[in-house]
Amino acid sequence: MHGISPQQFAGSVASFLWPYYLALAAMNGIFAYYLWQKSENRPFFSLPTPGFAFRFTPALLWTIVAIVYVFLASLAIGAHLESMPQVPQGFRDFVNASSKATIYSLGTTAVLVVLYLFRSWFVRPMVAWSIWNLMLLFLGLSMPDPNFFSIVAKPDNVPIVALVFLLAFFTWLAAYRAVENDRRMDEGLPPVEKLDDEKVLVWPDLVYTEMICMIALSAVLIFWAIWLQAPLEEPASSVKTPNPSKAPWYFLGLQEMLVYYDPWMAGVVLPSLIIVGLMAIPYIDFNKQGNGYYTIRERRFAYITFQLGFLELWVTLIVLGTLLRGPNWNFFGPYEYWDAHKVEALTNVNMSEYFWQYWLHRSLPTAPPNSTWSTQLGYILLREAPGIILVLGYFIMLPPLMAVTVLRRYYQRMGFIRYMVLANLLLFMAALPIKMVLRWTINLKYLIAIPEYFLNF
Amino acid sequence: MARLGEIIYESQIWKSIFRHPMPVDRRNRIVVMLTNFFLHLHPVSIKKQGIALSYTWCMGGVTFFLFLVETVTGVLLMFYYRPTLEWAYNDILALRDIYSLGIMREIHRWGAHAMVITVWLHMYRVFLTGSYKPPREFNWVIGVILLLLTLLLSFTGYLLPWDQLAVWAITVGSNMARATPILGHEGPGHQFLTLGYPMITSGTDARFALLGARNVGEETLNRFYILHCIAIPLAVSLLLAIHFWRVRKDGGISGPL
Structure with missing residues (x-):
């Protein structure tokens, strides 16, 4: 709300909210009409009313929801913040107070796990449509909050x-x-994609689809361009550093990794490994099933690994880095004011300090003054030995260990080289959540800290 | 009116462009796919389920269309934009406030964001349908390179408005290159590249190669401009051609075997 009056703020919120709610009303109305047209509009319950049978059908439910949205739109259009529907202050305070990077990361992971485990319930159209509506409603009800609005909009x-x-x-x-x-394959039936082997001519079937897509997309882009002006801030200045300084949004997952890894890992090694790992997918996935149709059960390992990497480690980190990281890269709740003076007291400890100082109660091994280059290196290696052993053990011991235990079947099917590529990619991918948990639990800064050679891991 | 249409369709000019009648019957619908340059990337006939929107999501096509939108709006923007410290910001201001074609900048910017998203969604779909599996392995690899180039296109374009948002985003983004192992002057192992004097300094390292200077400056603007407008689009165009060609050669649009 910097530089604009509350009235102007209410005006800009209203100019977003009332078309938004009307669009949601239209969306639910169309869905209700679609259900009404279909014969599967079975009532949830019927009331024996005199004269006619009152049947509470899904179509009726979503019509009521649509009417509620119209009502919300009418409340929003007045541009009075007091009368605008919004989430209660108590809820906002609760969310702000309880949101931390840990809660956020563990929470999103838990949500994804629950969604995956109970997927056959969550994909049911009625359930999915309810969740979809709740997500959209949450966005709408949060918009009148000035802090939420200033970030999301x-x-x-x-x-x-x-x-x-x-x-x-x-x-x-x-x-x-x-x-x-x-479900079909359980019953011995082919996947849906295989049912229809009919061939059609590309003109008109595909060419027209493409043209309709192009026209629709052009319309979306033009409306978007008219509705929202491209940002343009003050002219560049090398002395005025904005706080926070953020990379473009698609790189904010990488910038978020900087919290846990040094730039050489977060900015160079891990992104390169993401690209290499993506390229390697077709060559390490030896599963011949699930080619050309949607399935989860036939390729569970590939599915879970990819979703973990894409939805959890890539997308939720981007959302975290973009929407929830404020000045000094501190974590801010979605309704929290971005206060540049917020202090997060945090002392992070290196593995070597844990080992030598906390456990052995000795000082860190330090080379005597004026010693030679090789002596200094020897002392550094001694100092960091615990972390080096841990990291080397992780990358060298675990692949063969997994080959004879959990990934035994994979090792037998893949052969040595392909298996090693898979195992190492998996270990690098798992290194990020492991480092996050170590940071949250024992404030671990680096496993290996050799600032002398810029090598911190 | 019908007479006018007949004159046009029977004229030598029309027939020299379109060498067959309108695609209203089966024969000409096949012929049009074979004789039209813009259509010949497609096959003549295709599996019905393979083009169902709920299967393909149309995201690859949408991405390609966005690439074309970016090319057209980008060329128009190049007419108005000079990549120098003196003019870059002012030209963007003028695009916003004065030129009637200024809306091209909005379309270009939102189209770029949308393209990043649609590339991801396209890739998501290809993964979830297992369409990278043999015989399409290599086309997936080309797709990953195209993904990388899309991100680089967006990243290099981000600098061009030369405002605070642009310069600091690129500064933050490119600072990481300082820490490149061996090749960055703050990266692990750079001390080992030495010829009696250190070879990797802030004036010779990977970040310097990216920026053309020690900090984001006019050299960077020029370098990113060339990358954004010429170098990367050329690479993308070539790879797109191969990507599309291989869709056909690797067995057409994916579907159950």
Whole structure:
């Protein structure tokens, strides 16, 4: 709310909210009409009213929801913050007070696990549609909060909000089809994609689809461009550093990793490994099933690994880095004011300090003054020996260990080289959550800290 | 009116461009796919389920369309924009406030954001349907390179407005290159590259190669401008052609075997 009056703020919120709620009303109205047209509009319950049978059907439910949205739109259009529907202050305070990087990361992980385990319930259209509505309603009810609005409605952050909703939709769509295919294959039937082997001519079937997509997308882009001006801040100045300084949003997952890893890992090694790992996928996935149709059960390992990497380690870190990281890269709740003076007292401790000082009650091994280069290196290696042993053990001992235990079947099917590539990629991927947990639990800064050679891990 | 249409369709000019009648019957619908340059990337006929929107999400096509939008709006923007410290910011201001084609900048910027998202969604779909599996392994690899180039296109374009947002985002983003192992002057192992004097300094390291200077400055603006407008688009165009060509050669649009 910097530099604008409360009236102006209410005006800009209202100008977003009332078309937004009307669009949601239209969306639910169309859905209700679609259900009404379909014969599967079975009532939840019927009331024996005199004269006619009152049947409470899904179509009726979503019509009522649509009417509620129209009502919300009418409340928002007045541009009075007091009368605007919004989440209660108590809830906002609770969310702000309880949101931390730990809660956020563990919470999103837990949500994904629950969604995965109970996917056959969550993909049911009624359930999914309810969640979809609740997500959209949550966004609408949060908008009148000035702190929430200033982050979410920042022009360059709009794509991320769109990304979250698009991913929710497409993840549902894919899971819905996968659950359906898995059920069919249980019954010995082929996947849905195999049912229709009919061939059609590209003109008109595909060419027209493409043209309609192009027209629709052009319309979306033009409306977006008219509605939202591209950001342009003050002219560049090398002396005025903005706080926080953020990379473009698609790199904020990497910037968030800087909290846990040094730039050479977070900015160079891990991104390179992401690219290499993505390229390696077709060559390390030896599973011949699930080619050309949606399925989860036939390729559970690939599915879980990819979703963990993409939804959890990539997308939720981007959302965290973009929407919840404020000045000094401190964590801020979604309704919290970005206070540049917020202090987070945090002392992080290196593995070597844990080992030598806390456990052995000795000082860190230090080379005597004026010693030679090689003596200094020897002392550094001695000092960091515990961390070096741990890290080397992790990367050298674990692959063969996994080959004879949990990944035994994979090792036998893949052969040595392909297995080692898979195992090392998995270990590098797991290194991020492991480092996060170590930071949260024991305030571990670096496993290996050799600032003399810029090598911190 | 019908007479006018007949004159046009029977004229030598029309027939020299479109060498067959309108695609209203089966024969000409096949012929149009084979004789039209813009359509010949497609096959003539295709599996019905393979083009179902709930299967493909149309995200690859949408991404390509966005690339075309970015090319057209980008060329128009180049007419108005000069990549120098003196003019860059002022030209963007003028695009915002004066030129009637200024809306091109909005379309270009939102289209770029949208393209990053649609590339991810396309990749997501290809993964979830297992469409990278043999025989399409290498096309997936090309796709990953295209993903990287899309991000680099967006990243290099981010600098061009030369405002606080742009310069500091690129500064933060490129600071990481300082820490490149061996090749960055704050990266592990750079001390070992030495010829009696240190080879890797802030004036010779990976970040310097990226920025053309020790800090984000006019050299960087020029370098990113060339990368954004010429170098990366050329690479993307080539890889796109291979990507599309291989979709056909690797068995067409994916589906159950």
